[in-house]
Amino acid sequence: MKKKHIGFATFGSLLTILFLYVVNQITNPEYPWFIFPTFALxxxxxxxxxxTRGKHKLYAVICSLMIIALFILNNFYFSDTSHPWFLYPSYLLLWWPITLFVGKRAKTLTFAIIASTSTILYYSLLNISLSPEYPWAIYPAYLVLWWPISLYFARQKNHFGLSLAGSLLTTLFFIVVNVVSTPDQIWAVYPIFLILWWPLSMYYYEERKRA
Structure with a gap:
């Protein structure tokens, strides 16, 4: 039964792709838009x-490479820009098969540290090489650092430690953004004041529990 479903899906996909290609050539041969629905088909x-056969790792590899190929095609063939923007999302897609191949170790703190560190290094290199005029890599760095921090304190069941580390990270983030974006206007104190209530509240909560 599964073979019939696969055969029907294959035949239906190829027939639909052929139909879309013909329509594309008749209506607008200058722009090969049929490529986009072809990917989904x-x-x-x-x-x-x-x-259906449980080959999730191979499926992740093939799908990731297909999506990256679509990004590359769209970047250099369909877009007017020469900026290789496909490099930004392609890296994230590679973590899909990597996580599956790693298996249960993807839940460990070591994996979180390695993944977050490599992500920070990767986007920092892209920042330096492709657009050094503004240090935008601080934004993905801030986001990805929450992964190992949250994992560490969650396993320790240390809610106050998480609030303290998260507040320090966020405070540092706003200070850096303030300095690199608008150094003539000191606005970072406003969100920092708000975020400091998190560890203060957690400290008060922990003290109430001990009392």
Missing amino acids: LLWPITLLLV
Whole structure:
């Protein structure tokens, strides 16, 4: 029964792709828009073939590479810009198969530290090499650092420690953003004042529990 479903999906996808290609050539041959629905149509038989057989790792690899290929094609063929923007999302897609291959170790603090560190380094290198005029890498760095921090304190069940570390990280983030964005206007004190209530509240809560 599964073979019939896969065969039907394959035949249906190829027939639809052929139909869209013909329509594309008739209506607008200068712009090959049929490529975009082709990507979605190809996922139909691939999903049935691999997911139903439990080959999730291979499925993740193929899908990630297909999406990256679509990004590259869109970047250099369909877009007017020469800026290689496909590098920004492609890195994130690679973590899908990587996480599956790592398995249970993806839940460990070590993996979180390695992944967050490599992410910070990767986007920092892109920042320096492609757009050094503004240090935008601080934004993904701030977000990804929450992963190991949250994981560490959650396993320790240290809510006050999490609030303290998170507040320090956020305070540092706002200070850096303030300095690099608008150094002539000191606005970081306002969100910092608000975020400081988090550890203060947690400290008061912990003290009430001990009393």
